[in-house]
Amino acid sequence: MSAIETSGLTKEYGNLTAVDDLDLTVDDGEVFGFLGPNGAGKSTTINMLLDFARPTAGSATVLGYDAQAAADEISPRVGVLPEGFDVYPRLSGRRHVEFAVKTKDAADDPDRILERVGLSAEDGARPAGDYSKGMRQRLATGIALVGDPDLLIMDEPSTGLDPHGIREMQELVRSEAERGTTVFFSSHILEHVETICDRVGVLNEGRLVAVDTIEGLRESIGGGATMTLTLADSADGARDVAASVEGITDVVASGRTLECSVTDPAAKARAVTALADAEARIRDVRIEEVSLESLFTALTNGEESGTGPQAGSIGATASETGTETGAGAGTGTGATR
Numbered sequence: 001m002s003a004i005e006t007s008g009l010t011k012e013y014g015n016l017t018a019v020d021d022l023d024l025t026v027d028d029g030e031v032f033g034f035l036g037p038n039g040a041g042k043s044t045t046i047n048m049l050l051d052f053a054r055p056t057a058g059s060a061t062v063l064g065y066d067a068q069a070a071a072d073e074i075s076p077r078v079g080v081l082p083e084g085f086d087v088y089p090r091l092s093g094r095r096h097v098e099f100a101v102k103t104k105d106a107a108d109d110p111d112r113i114l115e116r117v118g119l120s121a122e123d124g125a126r127p128a129g130d131y132s133k134g135m136r137q138r139l140a141t142g143i144a145l146v147g148d149p150d151l152l153i154m155d156e157p158s159t160g161l162d163p164h165g166i167r168e169m170q171e172l173v174r175s176e177a178e179r180g181t182t183v184f185f186s187s188h189i190l191e192h193v194e195t196i197c198d199r200v201g202v203l204n205e206g207r208l209v210a211v212d213t214i215e216g217l218r219e220s221i222g223g224g225a226t227m228t229l230t231l232a233d234s235a236d237g238a239r240d241v242a243a244s245v246e247g248i249t250d251v252v253a254s255g256r257t258l259e260c261s262v263t264d265p266a267a268k269a270r271a272v273t274a275l276a277d278a279e280a281r282i283r284d285v286r287i288e289e290v291s292l293e294s295l296f297t298a299l300t301n302g303e304e305s306g307t308g309p310q311a312g313s314i315g316a317t318a319s320e321t322g323t324e325t326g327a328g329a330g331t332g333t334g335a336t337r
């Protein structure tokens with residue numbers, strides 16, 4: 001059974017089609033990232049899954065139940081982290097969790113829930129109106145975890161969290177997935193998505209433009225990587241050797257540098273070996289992956305991917321540098337092209 005399945009799901013607001021004919025399947029136990037620029041239709045989709053908004057056309061099932069006709073069956077089994085969670089300012093964080101436990105008729109220990117989301121007993125005793133944005137987000141996450149849900153739906157879970165909080169959120173999502181919970185979350189934050197998702201769906205102007213693993217997405221836009229080798233001597237003689245390697249699609253020789261377009265990850269090591277066999281003296285190997293940032297831009301026709309400080313961090317750093325033999329030519333992580 002799929003945890004979520006939508007068929008032709010559509011939502012129109014007047015002349016505006018917020019969600020357009022969405023066919024989407026999220027498998028049981030999967031961590032699924034729902035990506036898209038501002039206004040793409042992510043929250044509207046989530047609202048229809050939770051029966052907060054009614055579709056104009058199409059249908060959706062959640063945990064096997066019709067999202068509109070059987071919302072009462074679904075809600076006890078789903079934990080929701082809504083966008084823009086509001087607290088009761090005078091109630092303590094702990095009281096919020098106690099209330100959720102009672103409402104869901106669950107057996108959770110509120111202190112354990114608070115601990116899981118990084119709120120101390122002292123934090124829990126404070127009025128939630130005094131909480132920082134990140135603390136509110138943690139509290140909202142704790143409330144979503146009450147009742148050990150089969151499905152967690154999280155709308156922009158990292159909003160307001162500092163880098164440490166984001167890492168904790170990622171660990172939490174992973175540990176929930178290991179317990180068998182399906183996690184469906186929306187995000188602009190590509191780094192967040194890459195780290196924890198099994199698959200992602202990319203929404204643009206209400207339409208699903210891609211569904212795949214991050215690796216699959218990279219490949220589908222002709223992704224792969226660029227491997228730049230610096231040789232001890234002129235690269236001209238080595239050009240044909242590199243070009244003959246399967247999985248290397250294009251080679252440019254310039255001075256002592258060979259720039260190879262790589263479509264098959266294994267081709268990197270093959271190329272290094274072939275060059276070494278041909279007695280090319282390799283001094284340096286640099287590998288740059290297609291960044292998720294450029295991937296996202298390609299899929300959403302140049303729409304920017306959010307404005308948060310984290311949003312730009314993916315793909316901005318670290319390419320991997322090999323040594324003279326290049327034998328261990330690894331895969332760079334997210335360097336910008």
Ligand SMILES: Nc1ncnc2c1ncn2[C@@H]1O[C@H](COP(=O)(O)OP(=O)(O)OP(=O)(O)O)[C@@H](O)[C@H]1O
Pocket residue numbers: 013016017018036037038039040041042043044045
């Ligand atoms: N209640 C509403 N009435 C009219 N238009 C709406 C309503 N809710 C959403 N929209 C419009 O539908 C489109 C999709 O909005 P939605 O909030 O689903 O996008 P989103 O992908 O979640 O964006 P963000 O990342 O900015 O939260 C937007 O153009 C938005 O203005």
